[in-house]
Amino acid sequence: MAKLTDSIKLKNKTVKNRLVMPPAVCFNWADTKGYETVSRAQHYGDRAKGGTGLIVIEATAILPEARIVERELGLWEDGHMAQFSKIAAACHEHGSVVLVQLVHAGQKSFGEVVKSSSAREIQGKTCEALTLEEIGHVKDAFVSAAVRAEKAGLDGIEIHGAHGYLLSQFTASKTNFRIDAYGGSLENRTRLSVEIVKAIRESTSDEFIIGYRFGVNDPLMKEDIWFARELEALGVDFFNVSSGIGMEGLEVPKDFPFSPITHMGTVVHKQLKTPVACVFGIRTPEDANYLIENNLTDFVAIGRGLLAEPNWFNKAASGIMPNICYDCKSGCKYRIDGKTCPLYGK
Numbered sequence: 001m002a003k004l005t006d007s008i009k010l011k012n013k014t015v016k017n018r019l020v021m022p023p024a025v026c027f028n029w030a031d032t033k034g035y036e037t038v039s040r041a042q043h044y045g046d047r048a049k050g051g052t053g054l055i056v057i058e059a060t061a062i063l064p065e066a067r068i069v070e071r072e073l074g075l076w077e078d079g080h081m082a083q084f085s086k087i088a089a090a091c092h093e094h095g096s097v098v099l100v101q102l103v104h105a106g107q108k109s110f111g112e113v114v115k116s117s118s119a120r121e122i123q124g125k126t127c128e129a130l131t132l133e134e135i136g137h138v139k140d141a142f143v144s145a146a147v148r149a150e151k152a153g154l155d156g157i158e159i160h161g162a163h164g165y166l167l168s169q170f171t172a173s174k175t176n177f178r179i180d181a182y183g184g185s186l187e188n189r190t191r192l193s194v195e196i197v198k199a200i201r202e203s204t205s206d207e208f209i210i211g212y213r214f215g216v217n218d219p220l221m222k223e224d225i226w227f228a229r230e231l232e233a234l235g236v237d238f239f240n241v242s243s244g245i246g247m248e249g250l251e252v253p254k255d256f257p258f259s260p261i262t263h264m265g266t267v268v269h270k271q272l273k274t275p276v277a278c279v280f281g282i283r284t285p286e287d288a289n290y291l292i293e294n295n296l297t298d299f300v301a302i303g304r305g306l307l308a309e310p311n312w313f314n315k316a317a318s319g320i321m322p323n324i325c326y327d328c329k330s331g332c333k334y335r336i337d338g339k340t341c342p343l344y345g346k
């Protein structure tokens with residue numbers, strides 16, 4: 001029976017335990033050019049020092065026009081690499097494995113005219129369909145950002161394929177109305193993600209970890225399972241399972257004690273040999289141990305919990321209850337400024 005404190009292999013790297021810090025944007029801690037204004041080496045280094053086995057750095061834009069918000073970390077130019085080198089050094093100093101999440105926000109991008117799988121009007125914004133030439137440009141930008149991540153000293157990247165951002169928009173039938181090679185069948189809708197994974201695999205070293213934030217789009221999960229197996233066959237090394245577009249109606253067994261999102265991770269875990277992380281509302285060491293010990297997942301990802309408590313793992317491993325995130329009803333304070341989190345610095 002595996003335990004939270006057990007190590008696990010991710011490609012040729014040993015992750016020292018089963019705790020993942022999933023990506024969590026520290027909103028407003030960057031300028032408008034993709035550079036940090038608050039030290040991420042400190043922020044992630046603190047979570048590494050606190051014992052976290054695997055850290056996935058927050059969503060980082062592959063192109064300026066692909067940002068979720070105006071002030072967000074970027075990896076679209078070489079100048080951005082230095083901030084990631086510092087994060088890598090800070091995490092490695094404490095023995096954590098560290099990836100960066102790469103994102104194109106698609107129709108959820110910052111700006112008045114944005115790009116997606118298909119054209120539509122969204123909340124006063126004009127959303128245009130990417131042309132085939134622009135799709136090629138997006139692919140190149142993912143690859144260039146991944147190459148920069150490796151040069152900066154990170155152990156790998158995580159491709160953001162969830163939460164309704166661009167790759168979700170291509171994969172989900174609800175948001176992809178294309179009639180070319182990137183629309184229609186599931187194979188066509190997942191083509192862009194597949195091409196990006198292949199191109200990153202070819203352009204980075206064999207040791208470089210490719211993770212995928214996998215967004216579930218189908219309430220029956222049939223399409224998702226097919227796609228997860230495809231990604232696994234292509235050499236994706238880590239699946240961080242969360243929500244996509246159109247998963248409403250997904251049935252969760254009555255006796256499953258966690259959220260539907262956590263459940264989806266356990267379903268993907270059962271289908272794959274590749275390590276999977278489950279997420280959402282996993283708060284206490286008891287919750288985390290339950291999921292690992294019952295072989296429902298390989299990793300537990302604790303997002304807001306690790307924002308609120310950098311020492312989450314070390315405390316849990318010593319039998320001390322970590323500070324537990326207050327689950328602020330007005331929304332996580334890190335969505336505005338992490339320094340206003342009621343547990344910041346405590």
Ligand SMILES: Cc1cc2nc3c(=O)[nH]c(=O)nc-3n(C[C@H](O)[C@H](O)[C@H](O)COP(=O)(O)O)c2cc1C
Nearest residue numbers: 022023024025058059280281302303304332334335
């Ligand atoms: C402030 C904040 C920022 C987030 N940013 C990202 C992100 O950059 N990329 C991503 O895939 N998910 C992001 N998420 C979602 C988290 O990775 C995680 O899935 C979610 O918080 C649920 O896990 P939890 O209940 O342990 O917090 C964010 C969540 C929060 C609260």
